[in-house]
Amino acid sequence: xxxxxxxxxxxxxxxxxxxxxKGHLNEQWVDWFEGxxxxxEENGNxxxxxxxxxxxxxxxxxxxxxxxxxxxxxVNQYHSAKGENLMKNQMKAIVYTKFGSPDVLExxxxxKPTPKDNEVLIRIVATTxxxxxxxxxxxxxxxxxxxxxxxxxGFYLAGEVEAVGKDVKRFKKSDKVYGNTGLGLLGTYAxxxxxxxxxxxxxxxxxITYEEAAALPNGALTALPFLRDKGNIQSGQKVLIHGAxxxxxxxxxxxxxxxxxxxxxVCSTTNLEMVKSLGAxxxxxxxxxxxxxxxxxxxxxxxxxxxxPFSRCKGSLTENGIYLTTVPSPTTMFQMLWTSxxxxxxxxIAATGLRPxxxxxxxxxxxxxxxxxxxxxxxxxxxxxxxxxxxxxKYVEAGHKKGNVVINVTHGYLS
Ligand SMILES: NC(=O)c1ccc[n+]([C@@H]2O[C@H](COP(=O)([O-])OP(=O)(O)OC[C@H]3O[C@@H](n4cnc5c(N)ncnc54)[C@H](OP(=O)(O)O)[C@@H]3O)[C@@H](O)[C@H]2O)c1
Numbered sequence: 001x002x003x004x005x006x007x008x009x010x011x012x013x014x015x016x017x018x019x020x021x022k023g024h025l026n027e028q029w030v031d032w033f034e035g036x037x038x039x040x041e042e043n044g045n046x047x048x049x050x051x052x053x054x055x056x057x058x059x060x061x062x063x064x065x066x067x068x069x070x071x072x073x074x075v076n077q078y079h080s081a082k083g084e085n086l087m088k089n090q091m092k093a094i095v096y097t098k099f100g101s102p103d104v105l106e107x108x109x110x111x112k113p114t115p116k117d118n119e120v121l122i123r124i125v126a127t128t129x130x131x132x133x134x135x136x137x138x139x140x141x142x143x144x145x146x147x148x149x150x151x152x153x154g155f156y157l158a159g160e161v162e163a164v165g166k167d168v169k170r171f172k173k174s175d176k177v178y179g180n181t182g183l184g185l186l187g188t189y190a191x192x193x194x195x196x197x198x199x200x201x202x203x204x205x206x207x208i209t210y211e212e213a214a215a216l217p218n219g220a221l222t223a224l225p226f227l228r229d230k231g232n233i234q235s236g237q238k239v240l241i242h243g244a245x246x247x248x249x250x251x252x253x254x255x256x257x258x259x260x261x262x263x264x265x266v267c268s269t270t271n272l273e274m275v276k277s278l279g280a281x282x283x284x285x286x287x288x289x290x291x292x293x294x295x296x297x298x299x300x301x302x303x304x305x306x307x308x309p310f311s312r313c314k315g316s317l318t319e320n321g322i323y324l325t326t327v328p329s330p331t332t333m334f335q336m337l338w339t340s341x342x343x344x345x346x347x348x349i350a351a352t353g354l355r356p357x358x359x360x361x362x363x364x365x366x367x368x369x370x371x372x373x374x375x376x377x378x379x380x381x382x383x384x385x386x387x388x389x390x391x392x393x394k395y396v397e398a399g400h401k402k403g404n405v406v407i408n409v410t411h412g413y414l415s
Contacts, residue, residue, distance in 0.1 A: 014051040015077050017058060021046045022071035029068045033061070045073060055107070062387075074385040074408055092409075093190035094389050095151045099140055102390035105153075105189075113194040117165040120197055122177060124159040124409045126214035127188040129389065131247065132353075134397035142183060154188030155353070156180055158204055158213035159409075168197045176204040178213035180221060180360055183353060189389060191409055200360035205371040212378040215404035219251035220367050220376065221360050222352045223302075226324050227255055230348040231300045235260025240291060240316070243304035244280065245271035248326055250379040250403045252302055253278045258375045264298070266291055271402055274379070292316050300324060310335050310347050322346040379403025 025038060025046040036050035052058045058075070065072050077092055091112040096104045115121040133153055136143045143149050158178040161171050171177065179201035187193045195201055200221075204213045226248075227233045239256045243249040244265030256263045257279040265280035272283045284291050292312045299321050301313045306327025313323050325332055328349035335347040370376040381402040384392040386409050396405050 014053045016050065017048075017052045017061075018074075018076050019048040019061065019065065020073040020075075021048070021065055022073055025068070025070070029064075029070075032064045032068065036061075046070075072385070072388070075387045076385075076410065091191035092386065093152050094154075094386060096137060096148055096153065097151060098147055099138055101138070102134070102393040104137065105390050105393065107387055110152075110190070112192050115163055115165045115168075115194045117167040118196050118198075119165045119194040120161050120168055120171050120177075120201070121163040121192060121194050122157065122159045123162045123192055124157045124188055124190060125210035126158050127154045127407045127409060128156045128214050128218055129384075129392040129396045129405045129407060130155055130218050131396060131401070134393045136186075137393065143186065150186040152187045152190050154186055154190070154407075155182065156214050156217050157188040157193065158210040162192070164197075170197045171201070176206075176210075177201050178204045178210075178217065179364060180217045180353075182357065189386065189407065189409075196357075198357060198361075200357040200364065202361055202364035202368060205368050207372055207374075208378065211380060211383060211406045211408070215247075215378040215380050215406055216251070216367065216371065216376070217360075217364065218404060219247040219249070220255075221363055222248045222326060223252035223255050224363050224367065225350060225352050225355070225359075226302060226326070226348075227252060227259065227300070230350055231302065231322050231324050233259045233261055233300060237261045237299035238264070238297070238318070239300040239302065240264045240266065240298040241280075241302050241304065242266045242286075242291070242308055244275045244278075244283070245379075245402050246304055247379075247401070247404050248304040250275075250278055251376060252304065253280050254376045255370075256300075258370060261300075264291070264296075268400070274402060278379070297321065303327070314345060317345045319344060320346075322348060324348050326350075326352075380406050382406070383408055 022045055024040045033048055036048040039047040041047055089112050090109045093108055093110045094105050095108045098104055137153060161173055161175040161177060164171055181187055239261040241249050241252045244253050245267040253263055253265050253275060263280045264282040264284060265275035266284045266286050267275050268287055269285050272285055275283050297316055297318045299318050301317060301323050303325040306325060310323045332347055332349055336349055339346045379402060383406045386407055389407055392405050392407060
């Protein structure tokens with residue numbers, strides 16, 4: 001096995017990496033990895049451990065893995081048994097300095113942040129590539145205009161508190177936490193982040209993994225305020241979720257069931273079974289049936305895709321039904337104002353990500369109860385190591401992820 005307790009200690013020594021690949025390395029390839037300690041793990045994977053002079057040497061090694069036809073599972077800079085990064089005050093992060101294709105995302109060593117008096121330093125174990133991330137990466141707008149204002153992307157995290165500022169009361173070292181940094185901070189594509197203790201952070205439910213904890217807030221911090229607060233969802237109501245297989249939709253289906261609704265999920269053919277398994281009473285395949293034309297009516301129609309506007313859905317709403325959408329347009333804004341002054345069917349939109357942190361924290365604490373009792377679970381489509389985040393972006397921007405795409409940041413060191 002690898003010697004985790006005896007790492008090099010000189011700061012000017014090359015960084016030591018651990019590369020985990022799927023399957024046992026065939027003897028014919030062993031010479032390719034000269035200088036690396038090769039461990040054939042009991043679970044059938046192979047762990048390569050050894051010094052790597054620089055990033056180009058690292059890329060050369062990863063290319064060899066690919067050339068040997070093997071699947072890369074994770075790449076990590078070696079950490080001691082105590083979990084300390086040997087490169088003092090440095091951390092791995094995915095950095096971008098210009099807007100563009102996924103190739104603008106670069107793995108770099110950057111300064112590790114230090115918590116201010118009111119902040120917690122979190123060692124991030126898992127984060128996600130949310131559907132918004134590729135747009136923020138590619139185009140000026142939400143994260144600056146001439147160049148990215150924040151050079152590290154990422155909204156959602158799960159990890160362990162490594163240090164706290166002197167005024168912090170809510171958290172202590174070693175707490176396992178999860179949460180959402182928000183547009184003003186971003187920064188979760190990294191090994192560490194500092195967040196104010198009153199940020200959108202809560203203790204991670206003990207029954208779920210870090211990956212699941214990183215995945216849940218994305219959909220949950222949107223679906224909950226939409227259904228409960230905007231839609232005033234009630235037991236016995238008929239609720240339709242359009243986009244039921246996405247990050248928001250998968251949680252919306254489960255929450256609507258929790259609130260006692262009769263739930264119809266709309267998704268593509270391949271996701272019908274998955275949406276049913278989340279508790280949907282009925283599913284509609286949008287490639288075969290247009291729900292706005294099937295004669296059914298609903299108390300709430302929640303459009304998480306944005307391609308079925310109120311004008312199309314109106315006839316499928318009950319007399320006092322409400323149309324909710326996560327993808328607002330100037331027209332829906334006007335319709336929301338207009339319908340708020342008239343009787344009958346209503347329209348409601350929200351920018352849930354921009355709400356104050358204390359609201360989100362309250363919701364995370366509420367959700368913890370549902371998670372611990374198994375009422376809500378995360379749907380994870382794929383996981384990628386941090387180093388392959390560009391691949392994750394390509395997958396997410398294709399527009400058909402199921403639930404969430406998770407990024408393992410410190411794969412295997414904390415569980
Ligand atoms: N307003 C807010 O506060 C707020 C908050 C969060 C998210 N959002 C927005 O809400 C939207 C959904 O977010 P998300 O995280 O759930 O995205 P997501 O995980 O990518 O899910 C989108 C879903 O849309 C479905 N879809 C794709 N093309 C479709 C089509 N032509 N017809 C019907 N369904 C289609 C996909 O299902 P299939 O693969 O089955 O087609 C996919 O599961 C995004 O635009 C996001 O920016 C807004």
